[in-house]
Amino acid sequence: RLRLRPRPSHFLHRSCSAKSAPALDGTEESDITEKTSTKTFSELQAERHEQAERTILISCPPNISEKKFYKYLSSYGAINKYFFYETFGIYAVVEFADKDSIGMLKSFSSIPSLQHECAIPFKSRFFSLVNNHPRDLSAAQPSVSCLKQSVIPLNELLRKLSGTESIDEQLYTICKEYQLTEENTRLRFLVCSLVKDIAAAYFPECSVKPFGSSVNNFGKMGCDLDMFLDLDSMSGKSNPKKRSVFSMEYQTKRVASERVATQNTLSVIGECIDQFAPGCVGIQKILNARCPLVRFSHQPSGFQCDLTANNRIAMRSTELLYIYSNIDPRVRALVFGVRCWARVQGITSSVPGCWITNFSLTMMVLFLLQKRNPPIIPTLDQLRDLAEAEDECIIESHDCTFVSNNKIKPSQNTETLEELLQEFFEFYGNFAFNQLSINIRKGKEQHKPEASPLYIQNPFEQALNVSKNVNQTQLGKFVTAARESAWLLQQERLKQPVSKTKPWGLATLLHPSTQSSGGRSKKQRQPASERIRSLLDSLKTNKQTSGFLNGPN
Ligand code: GTP
Ligand code: MG
Numbered sequence: 001r002l003r004l005r006p007r008p009s010h011f012l013h014r015s016c017s018a019k020s021a022p023a024l025d026g027t028e029e030s031d032i033t034e035k036t037s038t039k040t041f042s043e044l045q046a047e048r049h050e051q052a053e054r055t056i057l058i059s060c061p062p063n064i065s066e067k068k069f070y071k072y073l074s075s076y077g078a079i080n081k082y083f084f085y086e087t088f089g090i091y092a093v094v095e096f097a098d099k100d101s102i103g104m105l106k107s108f109s110s111i112p113s114l115q116h117e118c119a120i121p122f123k124s125r126f127f128s129l130v131n132n133h134p135r136d137l138s139a140a141q142p143s144v145s146c147l148k149q150s151v152i153p154l155n156e157l158l159r160k161l162s163g164t165e166s167i168d169e170q171l172y173t174i175c176k177e178y179q180l181t182e183e184n185t186r187l188r189f190l191v192c193s194l195v196k197d198i199a200a201a202y203f204p205e206c207s208v209k210p211f212g213s214s215v216n217n218f219g220k221m222g223c224d225l226d227m228f229l230d231l232d233s234m235s236g237k238s239n240p241k242k243r244s245v246f247s248m249e250y251q252t253k254r255v256a257s258e259r260v261a262t263q264n265t266l267s268v269i270g271e272c273i274d275q276f277a278p279g280c281v282g283i284q285k286i287l288n289a290r291c292p293l294v295r296f297s298h299q300p301s302g303f304q305c306d307l308t309a310n311n312r313i314a315m316r317s318t319e320l321l322y323i324y325s326n327i328d329p330r331v332r333a334l335v336f337g338v339r340c341w342a343r344v345q346g347i348t349s350s351v352p353g354c355w356i357t358n359f360s361l362t363m364m365v366l367f368l369l370q371k372r373n374p375p376i377i378p379t380l381d382q383l384r385d386l387a388e389a390e391d392e393c394i395i396e397s398h399d400c401t402f403v404s405n406n407k408i409k410p411s412q413n414t415e416t417l418e419e420l421l422q423e424f425f426e427f428y429g430n431f432a433f434n435q436l437s438i439n440i441r442k443g444k445e446q447h448k449p450e451a452s453p454l455y456i457q458n459p460f461e462q463a464l465n466v467s468k469n470v471n472q473t474q475l476g477k478f479v480t481a482a483r484e485s486a487w488l489l490q491q492e493r494l495k496q497p498v499s500k501t502k503p504w505g506l507a508t509l510l511h512p513s514t515q516s517s518g519g520r521s522k523k524q525r526q527p528a529s530e531r532i533r534s535l536l537d538s539l540k541t542n543k544q545t546s547g548f549l550n551g552p553n
Contacts (some may be wrong), residue, residue: 010336038416040404041319045209048185052193054080054099057187060090062129066144069129076108083183086146087302092129093187093315099112119377122276125194126300140151141267149302151221152177154344154510161507163500167418169490170506172329175336178220187301188214192227195280195307198272205234208307210319215426217325218335218362225298229269229309263287269307280305313460316393316400320380324366327377327408334420335365337506344510347474354471356478358456363440363456363466368424370443376411378419380459383408398460418489421506425429427487429479437465 027263039047066084069092073079078097083103085091096102099157102125102269112120116335133373151174152160161170170374180188188210198206212226213219239246249261255261269286273296283296291314294307308314325332339358369376378386386403393400415423436445441462444504450465453475458464488494 001108041215042404044301045215048189048239049193049209051095052103052186054097055093055095055190055193056102056105057126057190058092058094058302059126059128060084060092061134062090062092062130063143064131065128070145074270076105082362084144085149085187086147087149087181087300088127090144090146091300092144093183093190120276122278124197126277126278147181147183148182149187149221151344153387156435157340158503158507159501161505161510162497164502164505167421167495167505168333168416171333171337171417171421174340174412174506174531175333178336178340179332180214180219180221180223184221185214188225188303189304191298191301191305194277195273195305197410199229199269202268203231203234203270207233208317211311211315213358216318216321216359217332218321218339220277220336220339222302225303225304225305226314227307228311228315229265229307230343231265231308232312233493234491257293257305258310263292266292266294266307266309270296273307312395313338313398313400316336316395319404320383320402321366323383323402323404323408324377326406328369328411330376330415330417330420331366331369333417334369334424337417337421337422338365341485341506341509342478342481346478347478347481352469354469355474356467356470359456360456360467360470363459364428364438366440367438367456368420368422368427370440372413372415372420372423374411374413375443376415380441381443395460398462400460402550420504422486422489425482425489427485430484431479433475433479511516 045475070079070082073082074395075095076096076461080097082092082094085093096237105127106123107124109127111123112121113119130396157174160177161174164170164173183435190210192210196206199206199208207230209228209230210225211228213223236250255264267287269373270283270285270435272292273280279300280296280298283294286293286295291311296305296307297303298305338346338361342356342358342361348358348361351372360434366377370379380402383402384399386407389402391404393403395403433444433454435448437448439457441457443458446457449463452465452468452470453472455465458466458469480548488508489505494504497504
């Protein structure tokens with residue numbers, strides 16, 4: 001009674017917030033999450049990638065019966081897992097046990113015949129489930145439970161933080177509430193896999209891999225989806241070589257540089273996404289950027305997507321962050337806490353500009369953790385020294401080698417997250433930004449090679465600064481907010497919960513009323529003079545030289 005048909009490319013959705021719902025449906029527990037710690041980054045990626053290839057996305061009619069849905073889809077083959085979510089309409093993600101089931105399903109699906117429009121007959125893995133007997137599934141049917149795919153609103157987070165017992169618990173709460181869910185991660189790999197199907201029309205051996213915060217363990221629900229079109233496997237370098245008098249090469253078009261080749265490829269794939277990919281809208285080709293990209297929005301998932309190509313170093317820095325995130329639970333908790341604080345303070349933004357990025361902030365947290373005594377995480381040079389032959393990685397003559405498995409010993413450092421957060425604010429509130437650069441390869445600050453206000457050395461392309469975009473005003477805003485927060489966090493009255501509902505601890509720093517940019521109530525303004533006086537006193541007595549107070553360079 002239910003029929004599937006591939007979704008026409010012009011079908012648009014307006015996104016709205018997902019509703020909360022019980023846990024993932026389907027069958028046995030995912031082994032991916034369980035074995036995370038024993039698998040390397042690339043093994044995990046390969047597993048997720050293969051899983052996404054066996055998965056489809058379905059737009060469902062309202063009031064769908066879960067039982068009938070499951071029964072109908074199972075007729076094409078065994079289902080490993082499925083879940084529903086809601087944006088504008090109800091969607092289902094279904095993972096089959098076998099890829100062939102999708103072939104079977106496709107052979108029974110049709111291109112819709114539309115009254116006033118015409119469907120482009122591109123057969124993707126994004127379908128519409130058509131209800132041929134609407135009366136059967138009408139009002140009386142309970143609706144399916146939908147899993148939320150959006151981030152918890154700030155006021156709800158603050159309420160949860162106010163109900164905790166310690167600042168450490170607050171930081172772990174932010175991490176737990178903000179991190180990507182298992183289902184959201186599946187959806188991200190599925191969208192990459194759907195984009196791969198488009199690119200594969202030209203480059204059958206290509207793959208599309210997520211990188212950045214979708215897979216580095218620092219992703220927050222709602223973060224963008226960075227994708228990498230990997231054409232490397234096409235070079236044939238790893239093909240078996242025939243011992244013979246001749247060898248064969250493909251005749252190819254030739255262009256002036258690798259950059260031009262990347263721009264041309266992305267331009268064509270961008271065009272195909274625009275013309276053929278159902279659910280992909282607002283395509284922008286940003287081909288003249290340092291790293292050329294195609295940006296678009298995937299409406300059914302609500303993901304803002306950035307597709308790049310020939311970007312192996314970014315993939316490697318993603319893996320590096322992933323490895324750091326697994327060394328000690330404090331790493332993720334502190335990064336999530338600092339990122340959340342920076343967003344509320346208006347230090348980071350969702351639009352590109354001269355502000356500090358999440359990537360730079362993460363580098364700053366990692367650097368601080370390397371500088372603790374004893375260090376909480378090793379330097380990149382130490383990770384390189386632990387590497388074995390199979391870990392060796394040179395990309396465009398840059399040494400990107402580091403250990404890829406769990407050979408890193410846990411740290412002896414026992415500092416609490418509260419202490420580390422305090423240290424973060426004090427360390428960067430007093431850092432000599434005008435003279436020094438941050439370098440996670442060495443775990444030591446170094447003299448800046450040039451005058452950018454904020455200099456964070458790129459760990460792999462060592463002559464580059466990852467925060468070159470940041471201007472003096474934005475750095476100043478960060479330093480001021482760090483000093484204010486260092487001061488606030490020291491106040492005894494804010495260190496303990498007062499009641500289950502009143503903001504305290506970290507919640508005070510995240511409360512819109514205490515943002516440096518936000519307006520303060522009259523009541524809070526009263527002790528401000530006292531607050532500023534102590535702040536200045538604490539700065540005067542600080543033994544470290546304050547680079548920022550010495551003025552911009
Ligand atoms: P959010 O998207 O803000 O959640 O974090 P993200 O880590 O995904 O950052 P972004 O989308 O800006 O960039 C994606 C990835 O590209 C990062 O994780 C890095 O691996 C890499 N990247 C971003 N900015 C830079 C940069 O300035 N220099 C270098 N070398 N790599 C960068
Ligand atoms: Mg990103």
